[in-house]
Amino acid sequence: MVTVNIDGKNVEVLEETSILKAAESAGIWIPTLCYSELFEPYGVCRLCTVEVIRGKRSRLVTSCNYPVREGLTVLTNSDKVKWIRKLIMELTYSRWPNVPVVKDMAAALGVSEPRFKSLEQDLAPDACILCGNCVNICRDVVKASVLSFEGIGIGRKVVLPYNEQSETCIVCGACAQVCPTGHIKIKSLEKERGALQDWYLGPKTAINIPTLQAVPRVPIIDEKSCIKMQTGGCGVCSTYCEPEAINYEAKDEEIEIEVGQILITTGYQTIDLKQMSQYGYGRLDDVYSSLEFEHMLNSTGPTGGTILCKDGSEPRAVGIVHCIGSRDENFHKYCSRVCCMYALKFAHLVKDRTPAEVYQFYIDMRAFGKGYEEFYKRLLDEGVNMIRGKVAEISEGYLNNGDKPYLNIKCEDTLIGKFREIPVDMVILCPAIEPQFDASNIKKIFSISQSPDKFFLERHPKLDPVSTMTDGVFIAGCAQGPKDIPDSVAQASAAAARILSLISLGEVAVDPIKAEVMDEYCSGCRMCNSLCPYSAISFQEEKKISYINDMLCKGCGTCVSACPASAIIGKGFTDKQILAELEGILSV
Amino acid sequence: MEQEEKEFNPKIVAFLCNWCTYTGADLAGVSRLKSSPCVRIIRVMCSGRVDPSFVIKAFKQGADGVFIGGCHIGDCHYSEGNYKTLRRVEFMKIFLEEFGIDPRRLRLEWISASEGDKYAATTLDFEKQIRELGPIQLVEV
Amino acid sequence: MAYRTYLMVCAGTGCVANQSMKIKEAFEKELEKRKLQNEVSVVTTGCNGFCGVGPIMVVQPDGIFYQLLKVSDIPLLVEEHLIKGRPVKKFMYIPGEKEPPIPKMRDIDFFKKQMLIALRNRGLIDPEKIEEYIARGGYSALAKALTEMTPDGVLDEIKKSGLRGRGGGGFPTGVKWETMRKVPGDKRYVICNADEGDPGAFMDRSIIESDPHAVIEGMLIGAYAMGSSDGYVYIRNEYPIALERLKKATGQAREFGLLGENIFGTDFKFDIKITRGAGAFVCGESTALMASIEGRPGEPRAKYIHTVEKGLYDSPTCLNNVETWANVPQIILKGAKWFTSIGTGDVTHDPWGGSKGTKVFSLTGKVVNTGLVEVPMGITLKEIIFDIGGGIKDGKRIKTVQTGGPSGGFIPESMLDLPVDYDELTKVGSMMGSGGMIVADEDNCVVDMAKYFLTFTQEESCGKCTPCREGTKRMLDILENITVGKGTEEDLELLEELSNMVVESSLCALGGSAPNPVLTSLKYFRDEYLVHVRDKKCPAHACRQLNVYTIEEEKCATVGHGCDMCKKSCPDYAIMGEPKKAHYIDQMKCHKCGACFDVCNFKAIKIE
């Protein structure tokens, strides 16, 4: 601790504290336009200039970055200091007369009318005052170093590299946050952030609870939006978290687990509704996907379960459109199976919670399963309008001037054989269930197959519906094909049982189909060396012959047929066996 | 002459990969699809196991056509076995032509386990092709 | 192989620009033609300093000095001097009209009064050959330091010598080194500041061009004293010859084992990296320079924590100017006592107590002999200007001398007896600076000159802090107004106030010294300012917007016979009149460019 005298007051502060901080602790105000606790003092506005006296020597220093020393005497309000500040303020004020922070500071320092006119005067109220906060926070805190100053002298300005949107900018918004004049504005870039982006209606911050019903219900840090994780900067949240629960080190990591069997339940995704522009999804307000609507219905959702239009009003009529992308020659020919029933549920809930009219637009009502048909009948009794026909277009319509626009659903009612236009306030689309976009990757990883619709293919549709072509790999749920919850549970249980039965056996017999090099015939031409996708073949330098690792070999036999000396034999599928087979089938 | 042609029952040897085409053929059967009855199937683990010598041997022993079925490119159960098949068949076609055997008698198709219909259609088409080409009739030596 | 005669052709930037390399080639060709190539050797040397009369050649060992040579002169010179043994008078230095030419270099006033320490090898060695430097005693100071002295001993010697920073600040080098030595830390740097930004000053360039090894040796000794193993030379890229020679010199030193590990068989290791600057004036400021080396924008930062504690890469760093480093070997070799015998004051107890050794100045402006001079401290300005510089051109009167580069101050004629001394110069409002010395005569207007210097510093301000960025610009606005007749007396006060504020509150020395020309001119030449703002006139006629150009009708008609030259030269078509008759100027149209004044051969145009 050192003691300094500030304006006659003795202040005891830690060594290396800046005069500004020391004065602050003594309740003495020092003006500044560029100081921020977030980064190293930049010391450019010079308004915080104070007079320090050491012995007989007096000098002017900037208090923001001058470290206190024992026995220092500081004058924050001497005539000299006042004169300097005023003159600096005059300079600043003359250049940016309309910026609020400058105006306020000028008033505080008693500057009313500058004595000179700045040729570079900028009358904008949100002009850049070159305080450097944005540049400093970007470099020191965010550690992205995107923003920087360009030009020298009076021509200095803050720019993005080449005045273009920079790839290194993580759009954290810190610069806009620290800008004292509002000069920096963040344009929305609509960066895609995962598959949930389209329907997530809540606020999006780097720290959030993924869904309100998340278990465990703790906040997580989104690695992609967190400045700390992106650049190593920021870290502000940890300074505020008292129990020190924030751990930036706990990043996503790859864990290798050795297992004997794998059950693939990678589920599904819904079709991208934006590609069917006639339905207006993403273009028209109040056209929702079923998942978004489900989210709205949720009592922990953004509206607390109340059904509301974007403008906050209650819908007068709601249209529910089935088979968006399902049973459609242009998209998916198959039926997504679950839509009819959840659409009926939606209709029921809309009826239950609002007085709105509900219209169902369907191709065929597929109320299969236990109790479903009865539910359908009940809905009919509730007065839900059922229209059999495919919707052609959803567009905006206006009733009268000044009235809120409505959504016009055009369709053909095949039961009455007429073309109809139905006005509603809200439309819910039932998108097709389709395989995950990366299903083909999963397929490759596990060497399993996909059916033509790209869902994973079971070994046998009737006899072996949960296993795959690869031993020990099983599938269940929508990864295998569209199905509802009971079906998924049933299939998953079946797969689990299959897995358990193998575990209880304790051991697994592997195929004896392997390739083997006959040392006495191999001359080490290395023809086979590059062929094995499992790297089972290696070249033994000392013996000058190739060698196949039994454990890595999967027995495909490519090397067997490639061996120009026929020195590799494929057990189970030897040349002899195949030729004998050939002879056999051609003998008749 | 016409009499003879009617009696021509092509012998087609099919080397089918265990994971895709063989299963596809199975599916064709399960699905009650009509595939060529002339096809005599030899199951191999991977189409990459098919040694060009087998093809020659098959023709030599009286096969009128040889059919090789494998997984689609990129979908090989063994990652890339079918690439080798692709290259070998490509080479064999040139080879067969030089041997004076119509290269159309050798056919390579990618048929996945789910493409029972493709299996059925392809084998029928191949049979038709072979019928058009007629019996192989190698010169006696 | 020894030659009977050596032709020392100057290859400093000034002489090279005047085709000295062609002169060299012409000599070589001619010597070959005359079969003298085994008797006479042509050597390229560094800058001689007397750049005003380049290209220069000195014939050694006789010491005959030839100036303003042309390629066509060479055959004659070879024939006369080298074959017939008759030095050619017409290429010699002639001090004045009707005076006999001076054949020997050492007899020329320009050289006579100089004292060479930093530039002691100039013109004598080929700077691109380390052997020649060694032959002149080079690297023996390093050998002495490494083998006979401890780092403390070296430090002590430098402290005792009273050497002060030649870059301008005049900070005692020994004190700086000692502080650095005391700061803990494994990684420590020494930097040579060769980012000479002052317009018209070229001593650093000249030292590197003529004797690069002296700088390297100085840095080696400094590094040894301060325990550093990494050195940087920050040199501006506009100095291609200096850069090339420095690169060659470090390469040769490395080859000779003078840079690298185990220098002179000791544990001492040191190497130098060369960083090229992009020519920003502010990068001559130590913190901005370090930022630039680190690859950041060259902007200064507050120096409340000194760079010797936290400099380059936050490590202890000692930065000295080229000239400072070049002085070091001589001090070590000849001793502090010798060094203190030159100069002013007493530095035995107070390192700030005097100015010791020599200082290199670039003498420019209205003097007869312009060039680079190294003079002992304590010499008066008068001696430099009149004895070395040969007085004012065209017999005009001296008005003022401005020292210290664009941030220096004006010193009036009345103070020309002032000795060259850090503190004396500071006292009168100027400074030693890097050693610029610009002499102005009665034709120069101080307001105009102050405006010129301020324009430079204002343009070179990095713009980081408000006082320097905004303040210098407003000051310039005011000066601009004064020179076009829009100034008021209040403006002078505001100018003075602004100047003081900028000095007091700027972040770095650039801002802190930029107002010096304004402040000193206001102090010593206030009357001249007052004439500008009150009468809207410029006594020196340099502020053209204040001039009123008129034509003396009679002279024009009778002497010049209405030659029409002025009319043709006027871009504004402001001059009227028929040929052979008197012309006159339409003042409404005249934009005061002065073109007519310059073209009139009959002095018929008058300025009021």
Add this chain to the structure above:
Amino acid sequence: MKPKLALYWASSCGGCEIAVVDTELKILDIAGFFDIVFWPCLMDFKYKDVEAMEDGEITLCLFNGAIRTSENEYMAKLLRAKSKVLVAFGSCASEGCIPALANFYDKQSILDFVYKDSQSLEENSRGVYPETKTHMPEGEIDIPEFWNTVKTLDQVVDVDYYVPGCPPQSFQIVKVVEAVIDILKNGKPLPPTGTVLGAGDKTCCDECPRERKEKKIKKFYRPQEIIPDPNECLLDQGLMCMGPATRSGCDALCVKANIGCRGCYGPPVNVMDQGTKMVSALSSVIDSTDQKEVREIIKTIADPLGTFYRFSMGASLMRRVQPKKVEKE
């Protein structure tokens, strides 16, 4: 009584005989140990001398040359009957060799070329075909009949052993002869029938001193197109080399002369068809997955059939090229 030795040349160039003579002083051992009863190339024997022998009288018969004519076939059968041990000696007898390249064509087209179309024929002899039987005043003269397809010895008669090579290397002949002498002198058991003598079980690569890497071939070069590195595998450099699919035994003769193996020692033990095996191996290491590019790469191989079956056409699976069918209109 000395064991009896017979040597015969059917359709061959005589190189195999030269190779026997090339055993240098060893030939004296042979002549000393055996009683040479038939060697038309060197000595004056008549067929009738052989015909007069008892069945199995000849202890060892080294038969070289392919079976091209009725005469070849007759002599093969005759020598088979008269010999205890019949050896297919050299590439022609064991796998058809160069004569079997005639199997690319049929009898008629060959005769047409030689007696009708060849530019070197004199006009008046053009179109004069040889007849197997010609009536002359002195009586009927017959010349052997020209078969449609060249055959190997074992396609005509049973063969006990094979000595491959075009020609078999002399040092290998020496080894075989020494082994035979050893067996006959010391009453050792004979090796199993069908054994290949004077060659190894591995491939030419086994004897090749070159450095080999994992193979990836982007283009095949003709020998005149590049100067190969003498220490690197020729195939690795893109030069055609039959080594990997050729039996060892020659001590990598061609490869050591910086030229690819031609394949004269025939297929290795387990390989039933040298050419298709080469197709399989090479196409495995062609460095492309694009069908078009693959085809382009394959096309850089000059005359694949002739190259891969240069020596083994006669013993290959197909044995001959099928005559081109006339396109039906």
